[in-house]
Ligand SMILES: Nc1nc2c(ncn2[C@@H]2O[C@H](COP(=O)(O)OP(=O)(O)OP(=O)(O)O)[C@@H](O)[C@H]2O)c(=O)[nH]1
């Protein structure tokens with residue numbers, strides 16, 4: 001018997017198959033909470049069973065669709081941007097992206113969540129009935145649950161029903177995506193040392209999420225051993241926690257070295273006087289499609305949440321000969337858990353060094369306004385308030401009255417309407433980017449002494465350098481730079497005047 005864990009979405013191979021049940025083989029996988037779950041039933045011989053019909057192609061793999069049931073809570077005294085039904089429909093989309101089959105959902109209005117079970121006992125019973133009636137295998141909560149709540153709910157629902165929350169689901173999607181992404185990079189041999197920064201972030205976020213929830217593994221041990229392993233289980237949990245802490249330590253070190261490497265790469269990139277523009281926005285807004293249209297890049301763009309995990313940068317050449325670098329980033333989502341905001345922070349270090357943030361909005365989405373607010377909220381946590389912004393209303397081809405939309409956009413001077421798919425409005429977009437880049441800067445000529453090398457690299461990072469000439473006294477530079485740097489350069493500007 002081989003007990004090496006697989007993960008949901010893994011291709012079935014002999015390594016992971018070890019239960020034989022009649023004509024079916026049951027493969028065992030782990031999900032992001034380390035729960036053991038059956039992932040596939042393969043008919044060896046005989047009739048096609050109902051189970052077999054539940055195979056679905058996901059990320060080009062045949063995976064078994066788990067039946068999922070969604071649960072949300074509407075807080076009575078809190079005004080929330082996303083209504084409960086809207087939030088649940090987004091959760092359903094997330095579940096679908098993760099390869100689950102949503103068979104039902106419910107919600108409850110509460111003043112405050114129940115500390116033991118999150119929802120009230122009446123609702124718990126109602127869900128338990130639904131689980132039996134619909135053969136539910138996974139119950140997904142729309143909010144982050146505590147370790148205790150997860151454990152209690154699993155106990156009450158009984159059997160092999162898994163309970164997980166939005167955070168675990170998002171982590172699961174990120175993991176599946178990161179694995180595919182890295183596998184592809186390795187296959188293509190783009191760079192043998194290539195590591196997806198985001199997959200580091202995600203692994204770290206996942207481990208940090210698991211650490212306080214490890215008691216769940218203990219429940220599994222107990223279940224497997226018929227409930228007679230109390231002392232052993234307790235010891236085991238300590239050992240597991242120590243292993244996990246060690247892994248977190250190793251991962252943090254590796255992450256640090258990848259970040260350093262990327263920073264060096266960015267610094268090299270910044271030695272070319274081209275400003276960097278970053279695309280940010282809600283997941284599925286069309287950021288990658290826009291990058292592809294403008295640069296002919298081949299970034300995966302699809303109608304799934306979190307298609308992009310790693311920042312990709314490409315050069316955009318405008319008709320007037322000007323250039324800028326465009327960076328595509330991972331999309332945001334509402335109710336982004338703290339562990340994941342931290343993960344985003346490392347990945348999005350790239351955007352904190354850009355000259356302009358372009359906020360891409362799917363204006364055809366019924367919740368466009370709420371999505372804008374959710375993105376603004378994450379951005380406010382990322383400390384990028386000093387970077388100028390431009391908003392892009394994308395997917396204008398899908399709205400019912402594009403003319404009215406354009407009029408609305410014209411009334412505001414920070415919005416450009418485009419269709420990244422058809423290419424409509426891209427010239428206006430490039431012009432707006434160029435204006436915005438210049439607008440926010442002042443023209444300086446300065447002589448930067450060699451000992452102020454740091455300042456020079458900052459000018460390259462945040463400004464538009466027209467000329468950099470090395471002289472005996474230092475670097476003579478002509479550039480558009482943000483106002484705050486112009487102030488810092490004042491003494492050097494005087495140096496420059498005395499040079500003439
Ligand atoms: N009709 C229409 N569809 C678009 C447009 N732009 C993007 N899409 C579609 O929207 C879906 C999402 O596009 P992506 O470019 O992957 O979105 P993204 O913002 O990169 O998404 P994440 O990487 O998940 O954050 C794809 O199916 C695109 O074809 C547009 O202008 N019009």
Ligand SMILES: [Mg+2]
Nearest residue numbers: 287288307308
């Ligand atoms: Mg994308």
